[in-house]
Amino acid sequence: MTKLFQTFALRGITLKNRFMISPMCTYRAGQDGMAHDWHLMHYGRLAAGGAAIVMTESISVVPDGRHCYGDIGIWNDEQIVPLKRITDFIKAQDSIPAIQLQHAGRKASSTRPWHGGARALDETDLKLRGEKGWTVVAPSPLPYTPSAPTPRELTTAEVRELVTQYAAAAERALRAGFEIIEVHAAHGYLINEFLSPVANHRTDEYGGSLQNRMRFLLEIIDVVRAIWPEDRPVLVRVSAVDGVEGGWSLDDTVALAQELKLRGVDAIDCSSGGMGGSAVNARVSRGPGFQVPFAERVRLDAGIATVAVGLILEPAQAAEIVDSGRADIVAIGREALRDPNWPNVARTQLDPAGGYAHWPDPVGWWLDRRAQSLAAKD
Numbered sequence: 484m485t486k487l488f489q490t491f492a493l494r495g496i497t498l499k500n501r502f503m504i505s506p507m508c509t510y511r512a513g514q515d516g517m518a519h520d521w522h523l524m525h526y527g528r529l530a531a532g533g534a535a536i537v538m539t540e541s542i543s544v545v546p547d548g549r550h551c552y553g554d555i556g557i558w559n560d561e562q563i564v565p566l567k568r569i570t571d572f573i574k575a576q577d578s579i580p581a582i583q584l585q586h587a588g589r590k591a592s593s594t595r596p597w598h599g600g601a602r603a604l605d606e607t608d609l610k611l612r613g614e615k616g617w618t619v620v621a622p623s624p625l626p627y628t629p630s631a632p633t634p635r636e637l638t639t640a641e642v643r644e645l646v647t648q649y650a651a652a653a654e655r656a657l658r659a660g661f662e663i664i665e666v667h668a669a670h671g672y673l674i675n676e677f678l679s680p681v682a683n684h685r686t687d688e689y690g691g692s693l694q695n696r697m698r699f700l701l702e703i704i705d706v707v708r709a710i711w712p713e714d715r716p717v718l719v720r721v722s723a724v725d726g727v728e729g730g731w732s733l734d735d736t737v738a739l740a741q742e743l744k745l746r747g748v749d750a751i752d753c754s755s756g757g758m759g760g761s762a763v764n765a766r767v768s769r770g771p772g773f774q775v776p777f778a779e780r781v782r783l784d785a786g787i788a789t790v791a792v793g794l795i796l797e798p799a800q801a802a803e804i805v806d807s808g809r810a811d812i813v814a815i816g817r818e819a820l821r822d823p824n825w826p827n828v829a830r831t832q833l834d835p836a837g838g839y840a841h842w843p844d845p846v847g848w849w850l851d852r853r854a855q856s857l858a859a860k861d
């Protein structure tokens with residue numbers, strides 16, 4: 484039997500299988516950044532679908548860190564209440580609730596994708612939906628694309644203040660019942676902007692050398708790890724490569740993963756891209772499992788558990804990734820949007836003898852009877 488359905492220990496947490504629901508923005512919160520019933524339904528059905536870990540979408544640590552007005556926030560105590568309902572429900576489905584913490588940096592103050600392809604908010608959005616844009620911040624005053632607004636450069640004191648805001652968010656995440664925390668350091672958002680030489684031209688201790696560019700993330704990990712209980716895991720999602728000329732490289736990711744491991748990070752979630760800029764020769768071409776080689780290299784060279792993600796479309800493909808030791812966990816994104824039961828479907832497909840025993844009773848019992856009826860007709 485494939486390792487895909489075997490348990491895996493991350494500190495004091497035992498995953499029941501190797502599936503994680505990949506963090507995916509739903510853009511459904513109100514302007515107050517509150518989660519509500521729609522989120523409970525969405526994450527609830529993903530938990531009932533059989534994944535060991537249900538990771539939330541990226542949740543903002545400060546209001547101005549929101550990518551758009553649909554983002555959930557965790558910058559005040561009221562926001563804990565609906566999140567606690569969601570974590571309680573996920574746990575009741577025998578799944579583990581995980582939260583992704585985020586600041587969108589120079590990509591904040593954008594529209595939802597279906598309101599104009601994630602461009603900067605402008606007067607039209609204010610008129611149509613009452614969505615007022617705000618000044619975005621970044622390590623350096625460099626726009627994401629030539630037509631994007633120029634961000635304001637964070638002062639050194641503001642960078643340090645943001646570190647404390649990650650700590651406050653982690654403390655609220657704990658009270659909201661999350662068992663795993665993932666720091667989002669990928670996709671061209673704030674932490675990724677500090678890491679990448681393309682977006683970080685600072686001259687203080689947060690810019691320049693690789694060690695200095697890593698400092699913001701490492702300080703965040705130190706404060707998060709200090710709050711997060713010893714028996715609960717901390718993950719970091721990275722863009723393993725920027726995929727742009729002169730950008731962050733896979734060697735940089737291995738060096739970062741080694742540092743993160745020393746600071747108590749338990750797994751690296753290996754994504755890529757999002758930095759903008761010229762990508763003529765450096766772009767990562769996208770096909771099934773295109774980011775798996777990143778997870779494999781980090782796992783091997785940094786000696787840390789990894790999550791593979793990106794166009795993992797077939798159960799056998801997921802099994803091969805885990806069984807060949809290329810990653811410890813597979814994250815499923817859009818396949819789970821298409822079918823929230825995907826992990827359970829994968830198990831029934833790869834282990835037909837097990838039938839539907841692992842599905843929730845109100846579903847599995849009937850699917851099992853149906854399968855027996857169909858088999859009897861043959």
Ligand SMILES: Cc1cc2nc3c(=O)[nH]c(=O)nc-3n(C[C@H](O)[C@H](O)[C@H](O)COP(=O)(O)O)c2cc1C
Nearest residue numbers: 505506507508540541792793794795815816817818
């Ligand atoms: C609708 C949508 C929202 C996403 N939001 C996030 C996010 O909040 N945080 C993040 O790290 N990645 C986000 N991603 C990236 C996914 O987590 C995942 O890495 C990507 O979709 C590739 O995996 P897939 O091919 O299984 O979908 C998002 C992707 C989609 C499709």
